[in-house]
Amino acid sequence: QFAEGPLLDGLYWEESYNNHTTLTSQNSNSSHIYYENLLLGVAQIRQLKVHNNSCSIYPYFQDLLEDCYSEYRYQVEDRSEFGLKSDSEWQYTLGSSLSPWYWGSMGFYSSGGYRFTLPKSKQESLEKLEFLRENNWLTRGTRIVFIDFSTYNANVNLFCIVRLVVEFPATGGAHTSSHTYSVKLLRYVKNYDYFLASCEITFCLFIIVFIIQEVIKIRKLKKNYFKNAWNYLDLLLLVVSILAIAFNIYRTIAVSTLMEGLLSDPHTYPDFYFLAFWQVLYNNMIAVNVFFAWIKLFKFVSFNKTMIQLSSTLSRCAKDILGFAIMFFIIFFAYAQLGYLVFGLQVEEFSSFQNCIFTQFRIVLGDFNFEAIEAADRILGPIYFITFVFFVFFILLNMFLAIINDTYSEVKADFQMMTTEELQLRDLIKQ
Structure with a gap:
């Protein structure tokens, strides 16, 4: 019908x-x-x-x-x-x-x-x-x-x-x-579109220069090149950019081919869906590329005193956070399994194990429908909610904050004990 x-x-x-x-x-x-x-x-x-x-x-x-x-x-x-x-x-x-x-x-x-x-x-x-x-x-x-x-x-x-x-x-x-x-599959129609085309050409030239620089750096440093985490980020940006350029060229050719076939026979079905699907993936790829490009800015501000304190804090407490994360996720997944088995058949937020995980993160953020689990089970519902909030929110999250706070206090104290010569040396390196 x-x-x-x-x-x-x-x-x-x-x-x-x-x-x-x-x-x-x-x-x-x-x-x-x-x-x-x-x-x-x-x-x-x-x-x-x-x-x-x-x-x-x-x-x-x-x-x-x-x-x-x-x-x-x-x-x-x-x-x-x-x-x-x-x-x-x-x-x-x-x-x-x-x-x-x-x-x-x-x-x-x-x-x-x-x-x-x-x-x-x-x-x-x-x-x-x-x-x-x-x-x-x-x-x-x-x-x-x-x-x-x-x-x-x-x-x-x-x-x-x-x-x-x-x-x-x-x-x-x-x-x-x-x-x-x-x-927007037909890219170049208005004057502004041609301005964007010039920006795309400039971007391609930058990528070519970027490739040459990375090749020279790899030949110079050899195995030591891969010991720096920032170099992996540079390679990731380079690969994603090359894929984006290749897809842009392919999309232009594919749209022209589809339009020619459509004009020659208007009684056919033009399969633009696969182009739209790959266009969405292309947009996601560009979004990831821009995100990591912003992250790369940390590489150029790493000599700042505040940034040094931040990186020192994270590196010093990494082992403690790893041990805490193991304990946290054991308890977190245990509650997720409990919620899935008890409420999975009646509450949509617990209908799958993945939904249980997302729902529990929402509980931590304060966004949760308590009436739904209470209606599903009047006994286990409140027990699940109260114990989860108590152990995860009040105990585990505060332990996580305490680990970072104590480590930051130690790092800050170490910086205050630095001699004037060390600070002057850092300023010289910064200049």
């Missing part, structure tokens, strides 16, 4: 602002969603299935139940032809090697599947969906359905890649989700 109703109404807009002139009459191959977003090509629908007898039925129920479809796993994925077996939507097709797998709420899904594209006409799309529904394209073994399409807004020069997902867990029912990526 969703695909034959709201989905088609959203994909095929036939009215302009005045609600009289149809947009499709101006260009039969275009659909403008919300008047401004051009639908690129056509939408694609894809499903993944598991084959029958992919799970075991207990002997008591084998006479009552004949079929068994497990949750999705790549090993039990159904790739055989089914239904009419005549068209491509009834045949399994492999995904591209560059297409990412999908990490859903119920599993980790491959990039292949049974897929088909919707026609450019709304009426033809409706007829095709009705035909597939009448011939049972969706089966009991269906575990996930993807609806992918892309739009382009020339007003802001942004591509919008949309993925609608419906997961069908083995327990029954359906779980829906959506993912929208707004990315």
Whole structure:
């Protein structure tokens, strides 16, 4: 019902602002969603299935139940032809090697599947969906359905890649989700974009100089180069920067190739999703690179008196903190396991061991729903909460602060006992 109703109404807009002139009459191959977003090509629908007898039925129920479809796993994925077996939507097709797998709420899904594209006409799309529904394209073994399409807004020069997902867990029912990526794939349009291009070229030149400097340093220091932790940070920044430059070049070429194919045949599905996915990873990579670039500033302010005290404090108390961390996480994970076993079936925050760990960090920060665990277990709930706060918050965290405070006091006392000559030598090195 969703695909034959709201989905088609959203994909095929036939009215302009005045609600009289149809947009499709101006260009039969275009659909403008919300008047401004051009639908690129056509939408694609894809499903993944598991084959029958992919799970075991207990002997008591084998006479009552004949079929068994497990949750999705790549090993039990159904790739055989089914239904009419005549068209491509009834045949399994492999995904591209560059297409990412999908990490859903119920599993980790491959990039292949049974897929088909919707026609450019709304009426033809409706007829095709009705035909597939009448011939049972969706089966009991269906575990996930993807609806992918892309739009382009020339007003802001942004591509919008949309993925609608419906997961069908083995327990029954359906779980829906959506993912929208707004990315700028056409980089150089305005004058400001060309200014950014000049900055990118300058960045590439800096990276080349950086590479030459590091090569000279490695040849000069040899094995001693790898004994300095700051050199590892320099290498990390260098590798991430090279990967970012390579992806930037690849993205420009890939977008041009996709646009050429789309202009030559507007009835195909342009797979911008994998570009959007890698664009997100590219943004994350740039974020990590910028973060470590800021951390590198500590290398140039290490002669500051305050920074020396800080580094001396951390290095001197490192062994004590390591011993404390072992004791802390033993108690912390013990409470996480307790919370998972006691409240896991009733409280969402404790539904998995990972959620228990994050929930306990929230308790330490004061963000916690006490009523939920009290309703789950009126006896163990308050006991768990009170003892966790007492041991972790009042005892262990204060021990951690005491270790750092005592070490800092010792380091500060040592600095006060330094002679004037030592301080003058530090000032000379600083200059």
